[in-house]
Structures are given as structure tokens and as C-alpha cells.
Amino acid sequence: MTLQTRIPPSSDSIEERVDAVLRRASLEEKIAMMSGRGFFQQFMADGGVWGASPYQAGARCDRLGVPAFYFSDGPRGVARGQSTCFPVSMARGASFDTDLERRIGEVIGIEMRAQGCNLSGAVCINLLRHPAWGRAQETYGEDPYLLGEMGAALSEGIQTHNVAATVKHFAANSVENARFKIDVQMDERALHEVYLPHFRRVIEAGCLTVMSAYNKLNGEYCGENQTLLTDILRREWGFEGFVHSDWVLGVYSPWGAAAGLDVENPEPVHYGDKLRQAVESGAIAASVVDTACKRILTVLFSLQAAQDPLESYAPSLVASPAHCALAREAAVKSAVLLRNEGAALPLPESAVIAVAGRLTDTINTGDGGSSRVRPPYVITPLAGLQEALAEERVWFAGDETDPAAAAASVAGADAVIIVAGYTAEEEGEYIPGDINLGQVSDALPEGVREASEAANTERQGGKPVGGDRGDLGLPEDQVALIKAIAAVHPRVIVVIEAGSAVIVRDWIEDVSAAMQIFYPGMEGGRALADLLTGAENPAGRLPFTVARDAAHYPYFDKNADAITYDLWHGYAKFDREGLEPEFAFGHGLSYTSFNYRALKARADKDGGLSVQVSVTNTGECAGDEVVQLYVSAPGKLAERWRKQLKGFERIHLEPGETRSVFFTVAARDLAFRRNGAWITEPGAYGIHVGGSSAPSALISAQVEL
Template identity: 60%
Template sequence: MDLLPRKGITDDEIGGQVARIIELATLEEKIAMMSGHGFFEQIRESGGRLSAHPYRAGGGCERLTVPALYFTDGPRGVARGNSTCFPCTMARGAAFDVDLERRIGEVMGIEARAQGCNFSGAVCVNLLRHPAWGRAQETYGEDPWHLGEMGAALATGIQAHNVVATVKHFALNSIENARFKIDVRIDPRTLREVYLPHFKRILDAGCASVMSAYNKMNGEYCGQNRELLTDILRGEWGFDGFVHSDWVLGVYRAYAAAAGLDVENPEPIHFGAELLAAVKSGAIEPQVIDTACRRILTTLYRFASAEDPLDNYSIDLVASPAHRAIAHEAALKSAVMLKNHGALPFDKIEVRLVAVAGRLAIIANTGDNGSSRVWPPYVVTALDGLKDYLGDAKVVFAGDEGDSDAAAETAKAADAAVVVVGYTARDEGEFIPGDMSGDVRVEVPQKSIGGDRDNLGLSPDQIALIKTIAAANPRTVVIVIAGSPVLMNEWIDDVPAVMQTFYAGMEGGRALAKLLFGEVSPSGKLPFTVPASASDLPFFDRDAESIEYGPYHGYTLLEKSGIRPAFAFGYGQSYARFGYRALKARRSRAGIVVSVSVINLGEVAADEIVQIYVGFPGRMVDRPKKLLRGFKRVSLIPGETATLRFEVPLDSLRWYDASAKSWRLEPGTHTIYAGSSSRDDDLLRREITL
């Protein structure tokens, strides 16, 4: 019997085909479609390498010729083969470029298809509540609006090539080491206003699947939490796609199916014999199984039946020159210049010899080594990028943290010094315990890797290297590689320039050379707040059994507390200067229409990221001082002015009334802010009454 999806069939025809499959499939076959299969065997075959094969992750019935979902992870690229490795998600968050993010999504969709996958886990949007979170590099930043816009762009790009995108991890997954046990306590208003709106934005944009989180919410694991998976996701939001668990330990009981989980990944530990027995005993209604299969199959068939943008998805598209060019563009746009007292840009005539120092300058360092790891065909290091740009004779490796005095002696003879410091997968990343098999043993020796940071600054030997070289060479530039904020108080006053490049991907070194020599101006903006002190941050315990999440973190917390950060959310310097004027705001039927003009007052062409914030009356209920409600990247040549227009939806101004279980708009004066960062000094203001 041929029940394969056919190109060009209508939604009604898909519905009929899915209904026929559910009618013909046995209970055992339907339950088999509700889990992944073969993961542990694949892990053994690959010697422990994650994503060496496409993972079968739901769907599939051989007797009825029903296809399956084949999963590949992200979000730095496709975690299969030798794919294009983009800058980490946090770096791309710093780019604030939704068009670029959509194009990156398209590359991921193309490369997934070319390598046998039709299901992508690249859209990670858990909110950065605290910089110590080990998996921070996999998300875009601390602000829900920003997360939603960037994640929606990535999902749209991936799905353009008929690859199902899943948004993860739903929800409240912002602590890594304790993620398998921690119970996050949260009130309904904070949940909906702070930790969920970006998920809704991405699902409203069409993202077809949701991955549940490992942690608990208010006493119940997210993978079997009816409030999350049914009441909110389906009831309040109207989501009609499917929900699957995270890999291993993502679900603990068969009743998760009745709570709204459709697929257990990667193996049927609970959605196998246990679920079958629960249905046969009457503990779970057969309709629960049919509903889950309908969601899975409808999504799968809708994507499989749609026309493809490309004639074919051949393997030569993977890491092609066009795709590597987009990775290069992302590395250029994501670097954030935090300080520059005349050291940058370097001039090729004045700077004839560059000394490069630091262990991280000479190693391939693209991020953590967990599920998001990408294996690109090459990685351009900082040292290699500068040599490629200037020639070998004009670049010298001075040394590393092992002997800072020797490195400084070499740097002293150079015209400029570049010190590369920060973190690697040893210091931060996805926490993977040695045995991740749950009830099934993996016969591959493993050791725990990754996890939350226990230090928000640099290591003592890196600080010593910076200080020693800065004392020897007055034109010392520090490059910081990290997935989230780094405290710099101990050394930043010793150097004239600092740039954070995050984990910049396979083209990072080449992009760095262009940025340092002014071929391209740095244009990234911080997607998080860098505090002056760790004491300014919310409570964080990476080994906690339980924790309470409140409504304030990041820039909203510091503004509420009246604390000045070291670097504000949205901050980043340029080789140009920009001026703002003519901020206007008017009420429309759908919300507020905002326009503002920005001019390049500098001497070089550069990009600026224009940011719109809204402040609230705050009389009826406590609200943040202001919240991001729009951003756009604009390219300007010297002297050029652009007028940008934003539409702030009325719904984005509402607050959640938990007692009434509804969203309310507070009447009164709202303040519109426009400028180059969240700092008061960088913003124009205009009041409007709603």
C-alpha cells in the first residue's frame, strides 16, 4: 500500500491521507511513530560522535510506506558531516540582523536536506537569565523581543527548504548542570511576559515543532507538564504542530502523552511498552495516541508534499563557497567593539608587524562540544587570519599564557599587539554527563564535558598575559572569545581597545583581520548586559534543586535597581559616529508607528543598529523601566541620513493579568525611546498617550 506523501497535494488531501494511515495502523505501529529509534546503536557505531548519522526522531511505518522524521542538531550549523560552521547563536544575536539570520537558516535547511535530514533542532531561544549559564552561546541574548525576532527568522529560513524546524527548549531552561533535576518556580505573569513570548513569536511565524526542556516547572517536568504543553501551547496559543522531548531523560512517565508530548526522543524508553500497556489498561485513552500521530504526520506530510525551492539538494552544496561567504558575513557583523581609545583601526603603513598572543589565537575554537558541535572542513584561527591578510612576514606569534614575560618581550618589538583570550568548551558549554543513556546503556567510554561557568572573568594567567603585553606595547588590542558576558574590571583600564568576537565560526580569523585593519567597521551590539559586578546579577546556583525565577534580569534588573552596568544591552562602538534626530510616534489602529532619522557623522561607511524601546505608565502594575520593541540594521556612507520606520504592535504593550487570565493594556502615557543602545545617554525620547 502506497501512502507516501506526494508533491503538490492539498491540505485536505493531506488530512485524508493522514486519517487513512491512522485508520490502518495498529496500536503498536502508531505508538512506534511516537518515538525515535536507533540512536544508541548509532552512537556506538560512531564511537560516541553525536549527529554522525541522521537520527530517526518520530513518524515512520514501513508496512504502510509512511516516512519518518530524520533529525540533525544545530544551532551553529548542521551537526552532520563537514557542514558550514557559523558564528555561535549569541554572536549572531549581536549582529541584530534578521535578514542575515533568515539566510543562515536557509543554508542550514539546504545542508540538512543534502545530508539526509528533514528535521532541525537549530532554533534555540532560551533566555539568558545569568551569564554563568553554560549553554548561553546557543541562544541570542537576554531580551525576549530580540529572541523572538531572531528565532523567527532562523526558523523561517530553515523551513523554506521543507525542513521541519523545532524551537527549544520549552521552557525555562537557563541553568545547565542541574537541568535534569532543577525545579523552576515561577508565577503565571512572569512566565508569560518574560520567559514565553519569544516562543510564541516563533510559533506564530510558522515554526512547526517544539522541543520540551529537561527541567521541571512548578513541580512537574516540562516534557510531561500539561500546563505548558496543552493549556498554554495548544489552548492559549492554538499551536497545531507536534511536541517532542529532548534527547534522553526528557520524559519520565507514559502519561506525558496525555499531557501533550507527541514524541519521545531518542528511543522508546517510556513511549514503548510502557505507553502500550497504559493504553491497553485504560490509563490513557486511545484518542491520545491518534491525536499525537495526527500532529506528527500532518506536519511531516505538509513539508514533504510542498514544492522545493531547489531542483536537488546535492552534497556539493554543503560548505559551498556561497555558504562560507555567509558565515564570513556573520563573523564581520557580530563582533562588538567595547573600547577603542585610538588603537583601532590599524593602518597597514603604520602597523608593519603585528604580534599575536594567547593560546586561543592558534586553536580552532568554534564553541562547545555538545549537541551543537559542527565539524567544518576548516577553521581560520586569529593567527592564520592575520597572516592570510598581511602575509607571514608581518605577523609573529609572540607566545601564550605559559610564559607571559617571553610573549611581552616579542610583542615589544611589534607595531601592535593582539591578545586573544576567553573560553573554550572546557570552560562553558552543554553539560553532557558520562552516561546519558537513561535506561539503555551506551557501550562507549564517555566523560562529562561542558557545563555552567564558575567564574565570570578571565583566568589569572590570561589576565597576566594581557597586563604584561599591554605594559610592553601601548597599542595592545584584546580579543575576547566567549558565549556570554565577561567581567573585565581587573584589566580593561590597562589596554586601549577591546573587541568581543564570541565563537566566530569557521571564517572568524579572516573576519577579524578585516575588522582590525578597518576594511569593515565593527557593528555588533551586545545582546546582553555586562554587569560591573557579579553581585548585580540574579541568584544563580548551578547545582540547585529548586530556584525561583522573578520578572527582572539583565537590563531590566539593573535599571530597576538603579545600577550602572559596565556595558549596557545594545551597546557597541564603531569606526564611524552616528547622530539621531526627528523621533516621531503616532497611534495607529494596530499600535504605535515610530520613525527616527540617523546620520553617519563619521569618515567611513558603517552599519548602525537602531533600537526602539517602550516605557510604560506603571500605575496599575509594576513594569520594567523600558523594554525593547524594535531594531533594524542600516548601512550608511559618510554624511548619509536614513529615516527608519517601526511598527510597535499594541499587543506587545500589554501585561498579563493572572487573576483574570487575560492580557490588559494600561491606559496612559507611554515613552518611546530610540537610539544606539539601552543607555539613557544614547536615547531620544517621545511621549505618547494610549
Template identity: 60%
Template sequence: MATTSTVGQGAGIPSGWMPAKGASQAEIDALVTRVLAELRLDEKVAMMSGKGFFDALAEDDRIWGARPYRAGGGAERLGIPPLMFTDGPRGVTRVGSTCFPCTMARGATFDAALERRVGEVMGVEARAQDCNFSGAVCINLLRHPAWGRAQETYGEDPWHLGVMGAAMGTGIQAHNVIATVKHFALNSMENARFKVNVTADARAMHEVYLPHFKHCLDAGVATVMTAYNKVNGEFCGQSRALLTDVLRGEWGFEGFVHSDWVRGVHKVYGAAAGLDVENPEPLVFGEKLVAAVEAGTVEPEVIDQACRRILTTQFRFAALEDPLEGYSKDLIAQDSHRALAREVAEKCAVLLENDGTLPLRREKVRKLAVLGTLADMENTGDNGSSRVRTPYVITPLQGLRAMLGNEAVVYAGGEDIDAAKQVAADADAVVVVAGFTAKEEGEYIIGDIALGADGKPGRPSISKEPIGGDRLSLGLPEHQVALIRAAAASGKPVVVVLVAGSAVLVEEWREEAGAILMSFYAGMEGGHALASLLFGEVSPSGKLPFTVAREAGDYPFFDRDAEAIEYGRWHGYTKFDREEITPRYAFGHGLSYARFAYRGLMARVVDGAIEVSVAVRNDGDMAAEEVVQCYVGAPGVEAEQPAKLLRGFERVALAPGETKVVQLAVALESLRWRDPATHGWRLEGGDYRVLVGGASDTLIETRVTL
């Protein structure tokens, strides 16, 4: 059964303790048993943590991702290599990787097939950079748009999160890179993440905050990363309720669980609770865990079970044949990967409003004014653990100049409002780029809660200055609002392009703009994509993966410094529906340069699912893509349920005048509600509303009876 390890699995290490390519599960299980019988206690416990992270970060001048990180596994005496980790919500976090639009942007595509392709590229680039373990699948639910790391997840809806996360994870694993789904669980705020106690009742937990994790694991995502926060009084990394009762007991998960980086576990009993790996160093496990076993406070079986999970997962991937013959460095950021980054940037942009200003016509716009410092900035998002040091970034200004020519595009940063007014007045149309950077939102990196930066020797931070965190305001900064008004005062058509990771309130200035386009953090090719969108080479087709309110008070309560907070069942569109609040832009909203008509909606119950079909026609005069969304409303008699829940979506491309029939299937089990009395699931009988359309507030309806 012996073999020589391949690139990404411990390159070139000859070993009689690694599985052969093509090894069966029975052979892998037998090998794992042999390894466990051979290892000493200290070697097993060493497998349960990372190693060398702080030294590596210091040697690399605090550049996160400068090298792969040892993240558990490995037995040096036996020649078993450790797992080599890379982060990657928007690309492999190594120098030179392809930088895709942020995860929230990709959520706006509502395109699982596209997201799987992105995952496959990340798998290839991870392997080409000697990594075999990826933390790219972030599916924490967006409960409130102020959350600093909103950009790293897909949106506010659990079903959507599960589908998109599963696509990313299985795409990564297509190239035999182990994917992990994070952060388990109820992690939806940033500044207080190390201390906050999140309480939630059984229905909120199992219907809102956990189902997307189960969706990803059921799809085959192999591992789980725990969150920093507490849930119902216990830190996630040492919560038996989460890691054993739910994850292993109820869901039947057989992979391994590892902590987030630093402060992911606080007590050695975390191992007995179900945490298999402490990352990135043995600050709590290691010698303390060995001592606990020797003292009898942790059973030896706990260690064996953790190592069995780690080895079984690692060996299963090591035994698979690779799709490519090799993973050379020249695959990194190759032409096809950059082209995919541009395709995603084109498909994720959401056209929020348009009075006919867009698309701009090149024959009418001979001089274009571009305003705002963000237009001329490489701004791909968070500068924490998700940062990708990509070979280049096409800014909005560069993209527009590449299309129109340098002389046709005039630019003003906006620091001098009078100068910006003059630039706008001298142009035929104005584009204002507004929004945020990693300074205003992103992973919170500061002082004693940075990656080991607590003043102790050898624990460097990844930033000297405070960055990121939860947003203080949901609106644009005052100087950007002033710039939009200055552009409008020119009397020329004004397009506002929003760069952000989640919702931005627009009430203060929306009437000043002829069109509003949300581009999110659009990745390395964002500027080229923006030019294509603004000038009609491509129709916008993204849909909002969150609800944009008219007032901040319409969202759930949020305190970024909270010691404790309750997460209820109602947030996003379910809260707006329940309280009969009209949002500014509904979940799923997104305009197009085409017009789409829906008709012929039919639904029937067949073999444990509701089969839905609807005809969609492009009534516009240009080819475009539409995201067909299917919502289901339960009777809500046995127990209160949301008025409707997203339970299916599909992107469809239509030529002018073309009609396509879209078919979707909604599994009946996805319509069940959690009974807290029995700790089980119940499917209510009665009439169900089936609603289909291009946004959650523009739906046609039929009914089925269960």
C-alpha cells in the same frame, strides 16, 4: 494522491501513503485519517518515539551527528519514512557542514534578514545530508551569563529572542525542513538541568520566559522541543500546564511536541499531557505506553491525536514544492555559504571600548604581536550536541597572517609570560586573544547525565571526559589577565579580543587595553573576519545582546547545582534599570569606526500600533552599519512594569555624511501585561515613553498617549 518521496523525505521510497506534491490541506487531512485507520496500536505508538539512536552512536564511535537520527514518525509497513533529525544551532551537525558564528554572536547582529539567510543555508545543508527535521532554533532566555549554553541562544531580551528565532526557523523551513523551537521552557541553567525545579509566577512566565516561543510559533515554526527541567513542580516533557493548557489551549498550536534527547519524559502520562514524541528511543513510551492504553490508563484518543499531529506536520512539508531541483552533496559548505559565515562573523563582533587604538593601520603596524593560546586554536564553541565538524576553521592567528604575511605576525601562546613580554616589546601593536573554550562553558557532558551514559549497556556518551557546563567565574582566568598586563607593560597599543558565549567581566584589566573587541565563537571564517575588523576593512557593528555588569553580584542569583530556583521578572537590563545599577556595558552597546547622530524622532498611534520614525546620520569618515533600537516604557500605574522594553530594531547601512529615516512599528498588543487574576492580557492607558538610539543607555525620547 500517491507519490514517490524525494530527497530528505525518505529518498526513493515508493508509497501510496505519502501525499502528492501540491496536495491541499483537506487532502492531507483525509490521508492522515486513512493512515490512522490502517495502523495498529503498536505501529502508532512506534511513531511516537525515535529509534536506533544508541546503536548508531556506538557504531559511530560517539560522534554526534555522524548520521541523521530517526526522531519519530514513520510507519514501515506503509512505506511512510521517519523524521530524520539533525541538530544545528551554529550549523548542521554533520561532518563537513558550514560552521557559522554561535547563536549568541548572531544575536549580536540584530539582523533578522541575515539570520533568515543563515537559516536557509542550514535548510539546504540539512536536505543535502538527508535530514528533514532541525533542532537549530534555540531561544532560551539568558537569565545569567554563567549559563553554560548561553552561546546557543540569542540573548537576554524576549522580543529580540522571538524575532531572531522566528527568522532562523522560517529560513530553515524555506527548504521544507521541519524546524523545532527549543527548549520549552524556562531552561536557563545547564549543570542541574535534569533535576532543577524552576518556579515562576504567572507574570514572569507569560511576560518574560514564554513570549518568544509564541512569537516563533506564530511565525510558523512547526514543532516544539521540551526542556529537561521541571517548571512549577512538573517535568516539562509531561507538564499538562505547559503542553496542553498554554501551548495548545491558549496559543492554539497545532504542530507536534517532542522531548529532548534522553530523560525528556519520565512517565507514560506525558503522552496525555501533550508530549507527542519521546526522543531518541522509547525508554518511557514504546511498550509501556502500549500497555497503558491496553490497561485503560491512557486513552486511545491520546495516541491518535499525537499521531495526527506528527503525520499532518510531516505530510504538509512533504507536499510542498522544493525551492531547488535537488539537494546534492556539493551544496554543503559551498563558496556562498562560507562567504555568509564570514559576513556574519564581521557583523556580529562588538567593539566594547576603543581609545583610538582601532582600527590598526597597516602602514604603522609592520610587526604585530599576537598572544594567547586561543589565537592559535580551532575554537568554534561547545563540543556537545551543537558541535559542527566543519571542513576547516580559520583561527585568529591564521586570519591575521593571511592578511599581513607570516613574517609580519609574531606569536606567543603566553605560557611563558617573559617570552610574551619580549614578543610584545618587539612589535608595533599587540593583539591578545582571551576567553573560553568548550571545556569551560557549553553543554554539560559527564557521567550519568550524558546522552545515555549511565553505565547501562548500549548507551554511549558523546565524550569520555567531562566537558562544558555552567561557568564557575564571569571573569577571565588569572593567566590570561597576567598576559594582558604583560602586553600592556610593553607600552605598545593593546587590543584584547574576547572569545565567549556571553558576558565577561572586564574590571580587573580593562584599563590595560586600548581597545576591547568581543568576537564570540566566530565560526569557520572567524579569523579572516577578525583581521578585516582590526585593520578597518570593515567597521564593527555588533551590539551586545546582554548586559555586562561591573560586579557579578549585579546579576540575579545563580546556583549551577540547585535543586530548586525561582525565576522572577527582573533580569538583564530590566533589573539594572529597576535597581538603578550602572552596567559596564549596557544592553545594545557597541561602538563603531563611524559616529552616528539621531534626530527627528516622531511617534504616533495608528491602526493598533505605534509608528516610529527617526533620522540617523553617519558623521564619521567611513561607511558603516548601525543598529537602530526602539524601546517603549509603559506608565506602570496599573501594575509595575519595566522602565523600558525593546520592541523594535533595524540594521541600517550608511555612507559617510549620509542620512536615512528609519521607520519601525510597535504593535500595541506587544505592550500588554499579564493579569494573574483573570489569566488574560491588559493594555494600560496613559503616556508611553518611546525611546530610540544605538544602545539602551544612549536614547532620545518622545511620548505617545494610549
């Protein structure tokens, strides 16, 4: 199935087409366009495998010739067929590369179209408040500015190919296990300054649709929260697209339509007849239905009428060589070199390598939930190293089942690579099978839960998978393996596969080098070999703060009924409390070195800032640097973050090359929230530019506003 059909050229405007449908459609037909349909039947027919088919997700009226939206996830590629599997979003957040993310968005848009879909759930920008969050891998990091820039780039790329992008989950969705019940409490400042600005950025970049979150916000489920969906999203931000629910348990009453939820997915459980009865009884105004349909149809007709960048979207484009090459580029650009004592990396050209750990030859592209992608192949770390160095120079020394035997097997190796971290069993979407259908059995049609559980039994031996992490460190057997090998070999490199921060204090000083590659996608093994051998220079930067002690993170309870979020998490919390992180936000090493100088900053006429700085590659090899701009507000009218990311740019420099980098910060982005208004405080603003958020990595200036 491919979406090749376009609306024929017409002199009528989109608005006129929408009005014509609304004039002719009955109330039942209008309400039918406000829900998905056929999902449960299709899911059972597909054996409980999420993404095996496109899912109808709103609109469609055959009598009036209205087509449907067909939905597919997800953040690391299209959750259909055998699509290109990119590194997870958190990895791409570590790239700090919006151009790369926009190109990935284009590939997702192309592969969506080639597989019969036109509504993408790929743009996940929920804030990483705590690294235990099970779906951390699906977002870009702990900082609102980074989330907004990366999400906007992905959205723009997807929509280039006339696929509607969905930004999700709106809002405050940062706990997995309790997501169906938890009530997130927060005040106006925390909401508007920390948990919403990235959503506003993506909306203002033109993202056409929004998916509501499962959780409650200040006592009201997000899918029927009028403050979120109408007062903020539409009245304050001016959003004109449509809002649809998360799957199955995303709304609990027809009132969601009046609150601003236009589409209930995947079936009309609470809309459909219940919404019709509410309208006919006068409990909900008929204009609510008309308004929702106008939003849905306007987006649908606009996409259908637009000219495509490509002449056709053939199935052969899915996982094409060019797309797979982009997955490899993304994996290279995402890897973060955390530690490199004694220049342990890159490996010598003639190096003989021992590899250890069960994850060395495990296909490990991320969780098994709605973001799961099934690519045509996956290159594991062992396969990538053997391909790059020849099999005779790379051998498997053993795994965690017998650390002593593995340690004895590394003799004669020039270096030892240990791959450690997590899989879908330790973190990810909390699921009974390949799809999260909720934990309330009576909410599901007969047969659906059985199909889901059957898929789970086949894939994971019946064990539940995913959910929030129970421990922020590596599993004990992996630590034992690292320590055993480090005790007998001087050159040990640990490669971490994980969706967010991993506490490494108990072993990091025992090893020569450490690199986090997250879940690196289908080409991850080749990318890793490129990085370890020096064919590529690592330049990823941490999109989160790595603590030395789990107690330094905010309070987290994966089973909570209610929780309060404040202004403080991540590097803002560490700065405020004077905590020393293991690795700062923005940290990442390189095989070369960079110097910053000539920082200049000035106030603009509109109350914003203009900043420039010069960066020189002072090392002996070419490399990328991520130039980061942080701004400190005066903080006299209200307590503010000690510094906050307000700009970044990834640049490439040859040895000895100098480049000037320019930033602008709008006045609005310097303000804080009070009583429904944004206030820009007068006074001295600190300007800090460098290669990470660590004070030692920054040069500073002041500007008076």
C-alpha cells in the same frame, strides 16, 4: 543518504492522507510513530560521536508507506558530516540582523536536506538570565523581543527548504549542570512576560515543532507539563504542530502523551509498550494517541508534498563556497567593538603586529555538545591575520605560560593583539562525551555510556567538559598576560572569545581596545582580520549586559534543586536597581559615528504605536548602525520594566547619508499579564530610540494611550 523522495501528486488532501493512515494503522503502529528508534545502536556503531548519522525521530510505518523524521542539531550549523560552521547563536544575536539569520537558516535547511535530515534542532531561544549559563552561546541574548525576532527568522529560513524547524527548549531552561533535576518556580507574569513571549513569536511565525525542556516548571517536568504543552501552547497560542522530547531523559512516564508530548526521543523508553499498556487499560484515552499521530503526520506529509525551492540537494552543497562566505559575513557582522581609546583601531595599513595568547591559534568554534559542527576547515585568528597582512608582518609573541617572556617579545610591534576567553572546557553543554546522554547510568543501555566516555577520553584527555561557568572573569593567567603586555606596550587590543558576558573590570582600562567575537565559526580568523584592519567596520551590538560586578546579576546556583525566576534580569534589573553596567545592552562602537534626530511617535487606532526616527552617518567611513526602540509603560497598575526593547533595525549608511527608520508596536506587545488576561494600561508611554540601551545613547518622546 539524501531525502529526495517526495509523496507522488495526489488529489487527496493532507488531511485525507492522515486520516487514511490512522484508519489502517494498528495501536502498536501508531504508538511506534510516537518515538524515535535505533538511536542507541547507531550511536555505539558511530563510536559515541553525536551527529555522525541522521537519527530517526518519530513517524515511520513501513507497512503503510509512512516515512520517518530524521533529526540533526544544531544552532551553529548542521551537526553532521563536515557542514558549514557559523558563529554561535549568541554572536548572531549580536548582529541584530534578521535578514542574515534567515539566510543562515536557509543554508542550514539546504545542508540538512543534503545530508539526509528533515527535522532541525537549530532554533534555541532560551533566555539568558545569567551569563554563567553553560549553553548561553546557543541562544541569542537576554531580551525576549530579540530572541523572538531572531528565532523566527532562523525558523523561516530552515523551513524554506521543507525541513521542520524545532524551537527549543520549552521552557525556562537557563541552567545547565542541574537541567535534569531543577524545578524552576515562577509566577504568571514572569512566565508570560519574560520567559514565553519569544516562543510565542516563533510559533506564530510558523515553526512546525517544539522540543520540551529537561527541567521542571512549577513542580512538573516540562516534557509532561500539561499547563505548558496543552493549556498555553495549544489552547492559548493555537499551535498545531507536534512536540517532541529532548534526548533520553526528556519524559518520565506515558502520561507525557496525555499532557501534550507527541514524540519521545530518541527511543521508546516510556512510550512504546508502556504507553500501549496504559491505553489498553484505559489509563490513557486512545484518542490521545490518534491526536498525537495526526499532528506528527500532518507536519510530515505537508513537508513531503511541498515543492522544493531547489531541484536537488546534492552533497556538494555542504560547506560550498557560497555557504562559507556567508559564515564569514556572519562573523564580521557579529563582532562587537567594546572599547577603542585613541582610535587604536583600525590598524594602520603598514602595521606590524605581535599576537599573544594560547587561543590565538586554537580552533575554537564553541562547545563540544549537541550543537558541535565539524567543518572542513577553521581559520584561527593567527592564520587570518597572517593571510591578510603577510606572515612577515605578524608574529606570535608567546602565551600565558610565561607572561614576562611574551611582554619582552612584543618590542617593535605597532600593535599587540591578545586573544583571550574560554573553550569547551570552561562552558558549554554539560556532557560526558560528544553527546549528553544524562548523568543517570541506569537510564542508558549497556555499552552506550562506554562509547560516550571513550569518545570523551580521546578528545579531552578524560576530563569532563562544558557546563555552567564557575567564574565570569577571564582566567587568571590570561589576565596576567594582558597586564604584563599592557605595561610595556601602548597599543594593546584584546579579542574575547566567549559565549556570553565576560567581566573585564580588572583589566579593561589597561588596554587600548577590546572586541568580543564570541565563537566566530569556521571563517572567524578572516573576519577578525577584516575588522582589525578596517576592511570591515564593526557593527555588532551586545545582546546582553556586561556587569562591573558579578553580584549585580541575578542569583545563580548551577547545582540547585529549585530556583525562583522573577521579572528582573539583564538591563531591566540594572535599570530598576540603578546599577551602572560596564557595557550596556545594545552597546557597540564603530569606526564612524551616528546622529539621531526627528523622533516622531503616535498612537495607532488599534492601541499600538508607530515610531519613526532619522539617522545620519556623521563620520568619514561607511558603516552599519543598529537602531533600537525601547518603550516605557506607565507602570501604575503594575511594576514594569523601566524600558523594554520593542524594535530594532540594522541599517547601512554611507558618510553623510541620512535614513528614516520606521517601527510599529502592536497593542498586545504593550500589555502585562494578570489573572490569565493581557492588560494594556492607559497613560503616557515613553518612546526611546538610539544606538544602545544606555540613557546617554537614547532620544525620547512620549505618547498618550
